[in-house]
Amino acid sequence: MPIKTIIIIQNKSNQSTGEHLIFDNQYIQERIAKAERLREEGINPYPANITKGMPSSEFFEHFAYIKELDAEEKKDETQTVTLTGRIKFVRIMGKAAFAKIEDSDGLVQIYYNRDDLPGGYYNNVAKKLFEVGDIIEATGFPFVTQTGELTLHCKDLKIVSKAIMPLPEKFHGLTDQEIRYRQRYLDMIMNPEVKETFIMRSKIVSLVRRFFEDHGFLEVETPMMHPIPGGANAKPFVTHHNALGVDRYLRIAPELYLKRLTVGGMEAVFEINRNFRNEGMDQTHNPEFTSIEFYWAYHNYHDLMKLTEELFDYIFAQLQLPKTLRYGEMEIDFTTPFAKVPFIESLTTIGGVPEDITGDRGKILAYLKEHGVEVNENLTLGYLQAELFDEFVEGKLINPTFITDYPIDISPLSRRSDENPDIAERFELFMAGKEIANGFNELNDPLDQYERFKAQAAAKEATGDEEAMHMDLDFVRALGHGMTPTAGEGIGIDRLVMMLTDNHSIRDVILFPAMKPEAALEEKPENACKKCGNTNEDELKPAKKGKGFFCIDAAACKRREQENKK
RNA sequence: GACCCGUUAGCUCAGUCGGUAGAGCAACUCCCUUUUAAGGAGUGGGCCCUAGGUUCGAAUCCUAGACGGGUCACCA
Numbered sequence: 114m115p116i117k118t119i120i121i122i123q124n125k126s127n128q129s130t131g132e133h134l135i136f137d138n139q140y141i142q143e144r145i146a147k148a149e150r151l152r153e154e155g156i157n158p159y160p161a162n163i164t165k166g167m168p169s170s171e172f173f174e175h176f177a178y179i180k181e182l183d184a185e186e187k188k189d190e191t192q193t194v195t196l197t198g199r200i201k202f203v204r205i206m207g208k209a210a211f212a213k214i215e216d217s218d219g220l221v222q223i224y225y226n227r228d229d230l231p232g233g234y235y236n237n238v239a240k241k242l243f244e245v246g247d248i249i250e251a252t253g254f255p256f257v258t259q260t261g262e263l264t265l266h267c268k269d270l271k272i273v274s275k276a277i278m279p280l281p282e283k284f285h286g287l288t289d290q291e292i293r294y295r296q297r298y299l300d301m302i303m304n305p306e307v308k309e310t311f312i313m314r315s316k317i318v319s320l321v322r323r324f325f326e327d328h329g330f331l332e333v334e335t336p337m338m339h340p341i342p343g344g345a346n347a348k349p350f351v352t353h354h355n356a357l358g359v360d361r362y363l364r365i366a367p368e369l370y371l372k373r374l375t376v377g378g379m380e381a382v383f384e385i386n387r388n389f390r391n392e393g394m395d396q397t398h399n400p401e402f403t404s405i406e407f408y409w410a411y412h413n414y415h416d417l418m419k420l421t422e423e424l425f426d427y428i429f430a431q432l433q434l435p436k437t438l439r440y441g442e443m444e445i446d447f448t449t450p451f452a453k454v455p456f457i458e459s460l461t462t463i464g465g466v467p468e469d470i471t472g473d474r475g476k477i478l479a480y481l482k483e484h485g486v487e488v489n490e491n492l493t494l495g496y497l498q499a500e501l502f503d504e505f506v507e508g509k510l511i512n513p514t515f516i517t518d519y520p521i522d523i524s525p526l527s528r529r530s531d532e533n534p535d536i537a538e539r540f541e542l543f544m545a546g547k548e549i550a551n552g553f554n555e556l557n558d559p560l561d562q563y564e565r566f567k568a569q570a571a572a573k574e575a576t577g578d579e580e581a582m583h584m585d586l587d588f589v590r591a592l593g594h595g596m597t598p599t600a601g602e603g604i605g606i607d608r609l610v611m612m613l614t615d616n617h618s619i620r621d622v623i624l625f626p627a628m629k630p631e632a633a634l635e636e637k638p639e640n641a642c643k644k645c646g647n648t649n650e651d652e653l654k655p656a657k658k659g660k661g662f663f664c665i666d667a668a669a670c671k672r673r674e675q676e677n678k679k
Numbered sequence: 680g681a682c683c684c685g686u687u688a689g690c691u692c693a694g695u696c697g698g699u700a701g702a703g704c705a706a707c708u709c710c711c712u713u714u715u716a717a718g719g720a721g722u723g724g725g726c727c728c729u730a731g732g733u734u735c736g737a738a739u740c741c742u743a744g745a746c747g748g749g750u751c752a753c754c755a
Binding site: 138139140141143144202204205206207208209210211213222224226227228244245256258259260262264278279280281282283284285286287288289290291292294303345346347348390392393395396398499503507523541548551580628629630631 | 680686688689690691692703704705706707710711712713714715716717718723724745746747748749752753754755
């Protein structure tokens with residue numbers, strides 16, 4: 114169990130000082146002691162009103178000229194610079210020391226010694242009480258070391274924030290996946306590439322937002338708590354509203370609300386926000402995930418595909434990404450326009466399913482069985498075709514590809530094609546074998562929508578599909594007031610970020626991914642038996658090894674332990 | 680949900696055939712005024728994930744469980 118139980122001990126016996134938290138670990142105790150010694154020196158280990166010093170990147174730019182100096186010692190003592198950052202390395206050599214401190218731009222080296230700091234400060238404070246993990250402020254002049262590294266020669270050194278938790282080891286860093294996800298802050302301190310990924314994520318979201326704003330779309334916020342879960346096929350999380358005495362569902366998609374806005378006259382809207390689905394977790398699924406949905410009145414799904422290509426071109430241009438990106442073993446070519454293949458055609462041309470099979474329920478069932486795929490035999494033709502697609506096509510779509518014209522029965526919210534009533538005017542965009550976007554001409558016939566909801570309800574009965582959609586009569590009523598011809602699309606932001614940053618787990622692109630609860634952080638009295646928790650000091654003896662106590666009377670201890678379990 | 684792998688010091692990891700628990704980094708005490716994972720000498724630090732079982736004896740073998748990772752299934 115790599116996540117160690119940090120035992121936080123509340124020392125209730127020492128009420129007089131309003132005793133603070135004590136961390137039961139040798140290293141932490143030592144660091145707390147150092148913070149105390151700072152206080153004894155009249156130094157607040159957590160001072161207020163500290164301002165950020167010169168960014169490290171600016172330090173390197175601004176003083177680059179010192180490297181070019183001809184002098185015997187390359188330095189500029191006329192300059193006074195302050196840097197702030199977290200200590201990542203310390204190398205003490207007797208009366209002088211080097212340290213590397215890190216700010217949001219990166220690492221920079223500082224140098225400090227006994228004679229250039231105020232009297233006694235080096236020996237008593239800087240050398241003894243500042244250590245890896247602490248955040249400090251260093252003031253001095255720039256110089257270049259014998260090995261050619263631009264460094265700050267300190268005249269003054271202050272604590273900004275004392276860290277009482279030790280950092281992982283400097284060379285191997287933090288590799289434990291569990292701690293990396295649970296304590297993302299540690300992951301970010303120790304693994305710079307993690308910060309890079311999330312900076313990229315932030316930029317991508319920002320560019321997506323700007324792209325749609327620039328195209329005249331209005332950003333809106335619709336409810337996260339829905340009376341009826343709608344807009345997708347998924348199991349919702351349920352919560353309860355006490356004042357109203359009703360259950361609410363965390364939204365599985367914003368679609369039905371955004372379309373209500375279209376009815377209301379917002380002709381181009383988008384929302385970038387979280388959806389929640391109460392389903393399994395794996396490398397591409399987190400219970401809460403981010404998507405953008407946008408709705409565009411007086412446009413169709415061909416316009417959406419074009420807009421999507423423009424969006425990719427825009428993001429790639431703004432981020433200065435090459436058109437071909439590596440994704441694990443794959444090379445993905447993002448050159449637009451993307452390939453377009455009709456759904457039924459893709460089953461044959463990409464999936465290799467014989468053409469005479471793809472339109473016949475019985476033949477598909479037989480074909481799937483033949484290939485070892487178990488399916489519910491009550492599924493309609495469209496659902497069976499979707500099974501074929503998932504099994505034989507999806508994984509093969511490496512370069513961005515629009516699959517178009519989906520079966521109508523798996524597209525309950527999209528408009529029926531006028532030419533072929535079995536087909537929805539819909540597309541999905543795939544890349545690296547994964548779905549990344551879904552768009553279609555919105556169904557705006559209220560009676561058709563009503564029938565589709567009913568069909569979903571029927572499917573729920575027939576196949577026990579818990580995820581089939583619920584009837585939403587208010588939405589039908591909204592459509593009854595007339596919705597302009599509209600096309601709408603959703604893009605999975607997490608998966609998009611995965612593609613563009615070559616990350617293969619959704620957890621690596623979500624700052625705080627969902628995790629099972631870790632072992633509870635225990636709160637224990639200081640002097641207690643490690644086994645039964647007995648706090649009667651007369652009955653305790655110190656542990657032979659390590660810290661803590663055990664009961665002297667082992668039998669009584671065992672009894673108490675059994676009691677505790679009940 | 681099924682299967683596979685993992686869990687040992689603060690971190691990264693060894694631990695042979697079942698026989699007193701190991702290293703590097705970090706910490707502590709010294710030496711060291713231009714280092715680059717600084718170096719040198721010494722010291723301390725373990726509920727070996729948890730609970731049962733087998734055994735004279737378990738980090739090690741067995742059973743169950745917890746948490747994590749992976750593969751598959753489910754899920755657009």
